[in-house]
């Protein structure tokens with residue numbers, strides 16, 4: 319199933335995103351382990367809240383980083399996160 | 409998915425974090441008690457586990473150690489044993505650990521899990537429950553764990569669903585139950601399991617004592633994997649299936665614990681801090697105790713946690729091998745149990761000069777042909793009386 323760009327997204331059950339100061343990074347936690355997220359991945363995933371869509375995240379980030387063409391990168395990463403089962407449509 | 413060896417925590421970030429400088433632990437396994445109402449023939453608790461009964465950490469000592477590990481960046485917490493439900497302060501430990509920011513997993517046989525306790529765990533923030541099963545048939549389940557627990561576990565499985573946890577089943581496979589894999593998977597399906605790990609027992613502790621009776625033949629493994637694949641095809645992602653073959657059947661060792669002192673910290677019931685569940689058996693390391701030392705000095709400064717960290721300790725053939733970053737030379741405990749020296753290459757590796765210790769055992773597994781009634785008297789059950797014999 320591909321990721322709908324205009325639908326709200328949330329984390330899959332049992333997935334938890336958390337800021338870890340010891341790692342100085344956002345960390346995604348799930349039953350079998352954890353993933354330490356690179357800076358941009360953390361920027362994107364921390365905006366997932368059950369009511370925000372992929373396109374919403376693109377426009378928020380473009381407002382924060384004006385002039386940057388982020389759309390493709392953000393969508394690619396969210397699709398990756400969706401394929402991995404981290405996030406689903408709310 | 410087939411993985412050889414162990415179900416070691418997956419820490420995708422490990423390689424980035426464990427760079428040239430030593431990073432803190434990410435994963436804590438708290439073995440809060442070795443007491444257990446079951447007597448599994450493959451139990452991974454140390455043979456002399458009963459010696460810890462009168463030395464268990466108090467609630468406050470546990471919380472102190474967990475807080476110290478959390479300060480170093482540990483985020484995953486496994487509460488295991490023994491049977492963790494045997495501690496009546498489990499509710500407090502779960503709630504406090506969750507407050508500290510841990511992702512809290514409970515690994516249980518389900519014996520002792522009442523609705524009242526589960527409700528308290530849920531309220532305290534427990535994230536995940538892993539329920540272990542010995543087999544699908546009542547008869548074999550009860551024989552292999554040497555108790556009458558099968559019906560009880562089915563009830564527990566219902567409770568777990570009712571409290572909205574995913575159903576994560578852990579079934580240890582071996583020579584005596586692997587041919588029942590179809591019934592096992594049917595049971596898992598009827599319980600609406602979300603995640604099923606069918607891991608062959610690893611040959612440590614009690615399972616090492618019973619190795620001949622637990623190691624399946626190659627034919628058994630192939631049949632089992634075929635059945636697994638049929639279930640996978642039919643059920644797709646609704647029930648995720650992991651099938652783990654014994655590492656004796658591989659020619660490269662498992663990347664044990666993602667490396668010694670790299671991400672994993674095990675704390676035994678009596679407070680010993682160990683780089684893996686089995687390390688207690690290794691001589692000469694003088695493992696530090698969380699009662700006497702803080703986790704920071706244990707992790708970074710103790711001799712025990714530095715002994716096999718990185719790769720400068722490695723002898724040949726690992727030293728000059730280009731795979732050493734991948735498997736860290738395998739498992740220290742397996743090297744010790746089989747060769748008498750923990751610094752040797754894990755004999756599972758086909759480059760090890762001791763590799764025939766593995767291939768001979770595998771060859772034996774193809775020849776042995778004992779019926780259940782012949783095996784039963786030969787098996788050493790994990791129980792307190794047997795344990796005291798090893799103390």
Ligand code: SF4
Pocket residue numbers: 444445446447448450451452453489490491517553790
């Ligand atoms: S393996 Fe069996 S006997 Fe050992 S601690 Fe687990 S449930 Fe208890």
Ligand code: SF4
Pocket residue numbers: 660661725726727729730731732733735736737738753754757758759760
């Ligand atoms: S020789 Fe050592 S490092 Fe190389 S593959 Fe074998 S165990 Fe791994």
